[in-house]
Amino acid sequence: MPLLKKNENPKKRELGLAPMEGVTCLATRLWFSLTSQPDFAMTPFLRVTRDYPWKRVPSTYAAEIFDLKGLTSYRLIPQLMGTSPSDLERIATPLLKNSNFVDINCGCPSPKVVGSHAGSGLLEKLEVFEEFLTGIQEKLGESRYSIKMRSGFHTNDEFPKLLNLVAKMKMSQLTLHARTRQERYTSFSKWNLIDMASQTCGFPVVGSGDIVDSQSLENTMGQAPMVEKIIVGRGALRNPWIFQELRTNEIVQLTSRTLVLSLACYAVLQDILANNPSLLLQLVEKGLFEKTCGTDENLWEQLYHKLTVLYYGHYIETKSLVVERPSFARVKMIWNSLRSSLNSGFMDPFLLRVNCFPDFEKGIVSKVQESNELLSLKYSSQYDWIYSGAKNNGNEQN
Ligand SMILES: Cc1cc2nc3c(=O)[nH]c(=O)nc-3n(C[C@H](O)[C@H](O)[C@H](O)COP(=O)(O)O)c2cc1C
Known part of the structure; x- marks a missing residue:
């Protein structure tokens, strides 16, 4: 096997399959465990409204924490999206009986989602975000939730204030895809901001964005050395064996x-x-x-x-x-x-x-x-x- 550039002291990072709506359904998650076995995976967001879902989640949405608990090689983090802490609590409660924490989507950039003040729409006004996080913490409990967010709504200058707010909370982890809502997928994920978050928060920070091979993982390790978990999204679709490459530092053949x-x-x-x-x-x-x-x-x-x-x-x-x-x-x-x-x-x-x-x-x-x-x-x-x-x-x- 061709060996990629030798990394003398590779820091062992946990590797996860990123949540991807329309892609990472149960079948896809199982398939990735067959190709190259991520350590953990996240469900795509489940949109929670006042009357949907009503108490029960669709059976295959997070089967790995219910019927299949302990039977898959990867851990599953269920993700929800919504604007009302009470509605989110209704659906998080059954999930939390089987999962240490539930992730809340604060990053989706889609106009429809943002229009309803969910996803990255929550980041637009600091006071709205603060009220939301406080409500979530009250309803779900300290350390029973995590969030996945972008680095700002309009610009990355908003990030330090958002981070101050997040760091004050008692969450299980923060996943940061360091692009703003405005940037969508243009430009690159700013790993220096992910580094800043990992140095500021008293809980683990999961880095997201633009990991496509061993070299890009090594670059992020250089920029954000304290980050111990990363997730891979589009890079895993481009190379479904990427977790093998990231673990072995060898090109997959x-x-x-x-x-x-x-x-x-x-x-x-x-x-x-x-x-x-x-x-x-x-x-x-x-x-x-x-x-x-x-x-x-x-x-x-x-x-x-x-x-x-x-x-x-x-x-x-x-x-x-x-x-x-x-x-x-x-x-x-x-x-x-x-x-x-x-x-x-x-x-x-x-x-x-x-x-x-x-x-x-x-x-x-x-x-x-x-x-x-x-x-x-x-x-x-x-x-x-x-x-x-x-x-x-x-x-x-x-
Ligand atoms: C098709 C697609 C669907 C996505 N769906 C979600 C989602 O449901 N929840 C979420 O938090 N992020 C979602 N994301 C964002 C990814 O999880 C990830 O943070 C982002 O793509 C950057 O990482 P990457 O460069 O490794 O793809 C999605 C991304 C893509 C490409």
């Missing part, structure tokens, strides 16, 4: 067959979650996901075999796999990011246009010279514009 099998497993997991969620829970209980498959082709082959037999009733070869459209759309969503870590041939837009798994597999196979050739997963900054919301500089057509 895998065969094209492993790539196909892992994505076929992802497709089937999505089908099971959509059509028979209780079967998915049973499969976890049976220990089907106990072992990380990593880059081991045989382990993926065995898992794929078991999944098809248990779900469809018989083995189906990947070249004949038919999954429902939404499940295949999820595969393409992962592929849209993953392809940027492979060699440029895989950026072929054809692979995003195909409508079924067998055509997708054919497309991948057509890009490799020899079936046992090892594909390297390497972060390539030339494709950042696709994933950052920044404008294409004209060199790329995708």
Whole structure:
């Protein structure tokens, strides 16, 4: 394996899968535990209003802390979003029976969310934020909540005051994605602000933003040495084996067959979650996901075999796999990011246009010279514009 720049004294940081709405559902979280095993994962936000959800949360939203408690290799942090501490308390109460703390989203930049004063909308006025945090602490209890926030609403100059306020609270941890709401995904996450937070708060600070490979992790370690936990979002979609790379400092290599099998497993997991969620829970209980498959082709082959037999009733070869459209759309969503870590041939837009798994597999196979050739997963900054919301500089057509 090609060794990346040697880090003589790597500080052991906890690595987490970032919450991503529309992406990190139960099936995706389980799949990441198969590819490269994060230490923890966060659910995407569950939007809480006056009458939704009413006392019970959707069964698969945080299954890892209920039916699957202790059965997954990663810890799960449930995340809620809302504006009213009382409403949030209604839903946090059952979660807190099974989880040490619940995370509250104070960072979502979407206009609809901000328009209803939730997410990063809470950061716009300091007094509103203070009242909200005080209410949350009263209702949920000291150290029974954490928050995930941005570094400001309009500008980063707002950060010191926001931080002073946060540091006074008794929360379980603070996750900081150090961009303002205004910045959305332009510019970079400011790890010097994450460092400032880690030096100011008496509770752990989790760093978020722009970790895409070992090198970028090392850079953040230099800038924010006291941060002991980080989460990876878009970088994990670009390289689903990133947690392996971050732990070993080695570039991940895998065969094209492993790539196909892992994505076929992802497709089937999505089908099971959509059509028979209780079967998915049973499969976890049976220990089907106990072992990380990593880059081991045989382990993926065995898992794929078991999944098809248990779900469809018989083995189906990947070249004949038919999954429902939404499940295949999820595969393409992962592929849209993953392809940027492979060699440029895989950026072929054809692979995003195909409508079924067998055509997708054919497309991948057509890009490799020899079936046992090892594909390297390497972060390539030339494709950042696709994933950052920044404008294409004209060199790329995708
Ligand atoms: C598609 C997508 C959905 C997201 N959904 C959430 C969410 O539900 N809750 C949250 O706190 N952050 C959410 N985020 C923000 C990420 O958790 C993370 O903080 C941000 O993307 C920066 O990290 P990255 O550079 O590793 O992606 C989302 C990000 C993306 C790209």
